[in-house]
Amino acid sequence: MSDTSCNTIYLIGFMGTGKSSVSKLLGKMTGRKEYDLDLMIEEDAKKSIADIFREEGEESFRDQETKVLYQTKEISNAIISCGGGTVLRKENVQFMKEHGKILLLTATAQTVLDRVKNSNDRPILNGNMNVEYIENLMEKRRMIYQQSADITIKTDNKALVEIANEVVSLLEKNK
Ligand code: S3P
Numbered sequence: 001m002s003d004t005s006c007n008t009i010y011l012i013g014f015m016g017t018g019k020s021s022v023s024k025l026l027g028k029m030t031g032r033k034e035y036d037l038d039l040m041i042e043e044d045a046k047k048s049i050a051d052i053f054r055e056e057g058e059e060s061f062r063d064q065e066t067k068v069l070y071q072t073k074e075i076s077n078a079i080i081s082c083g084g085g086t087v088l089r090k091e092n093v094q095f096m097k098e099h100g101k102i103l104l105l106t107a108t109a110q111t112v113l114d115r116v117k118n119s120n121d122r123p124i125l126n127g128n129m130n131v132e133y134i135e136n137l138m139e140k141r142r143m144i145y146q147q148s149a150d151i152t153i154k155t156d157n158k159a160l161v162e163i164a165n166e167v168v169s170l171l172e173k174n175k
Helices: 019-030 037-045 049-056 058-074 090-099 109-116 131-148 160-173
Strands: 008-012 034-036 079-081 100-106 151-154
Touching: 008 019, 008 090, 019 034, 019 079, 019 160, 034 037, 037 049, 037 058, 037 079, 049 058, 058 090, 090 100, 090 131, 100 131, 100 160, 109 131, 151 160
Parallel strands: 008 079, 008 100, 034 079, 100 151
Antiparallel strands: none
């Protein structure tokens, strides 16, 4: 592993924890290039995530997710916003650990619901927009998120800029 290949920041966490928004702001604040795996998948497939899930199924989506993650191999010093399920594959977590630091954003199920309830973009939550479902799925994934993370930040009741500032100072400490 060379020095330049191990300093990317990967944002992970459940849907609605603010990964994409925080990632964009962090990109501006730090001058690092910023990538969003969901957008990369959509560009690559030339269709929306909802269409990929509907037409090809979740397994195919997960394959595409792993493929775009691996495409970031040559990129150093970046910020990469992952999908909520990217960590479900062990090899993806392994890849991230080899190439940088993993930053987990968390929120309560209620906060997540408040943030995502008016969106139809997440096939996994369509038809399941309630606290119980979100809490259940969160619980199933909790250990994976926790075990993957180098740094964890709670996002409930925090402004984007507050979260981003916290990330920057924690990254400084964890250098
Ligand atoms: C998913 C999260 C989504 C997207 C897809 C599946 C998940 O990304 O990758 O809908 O399984 O948690 P966000 O976390 O950015 O919403």
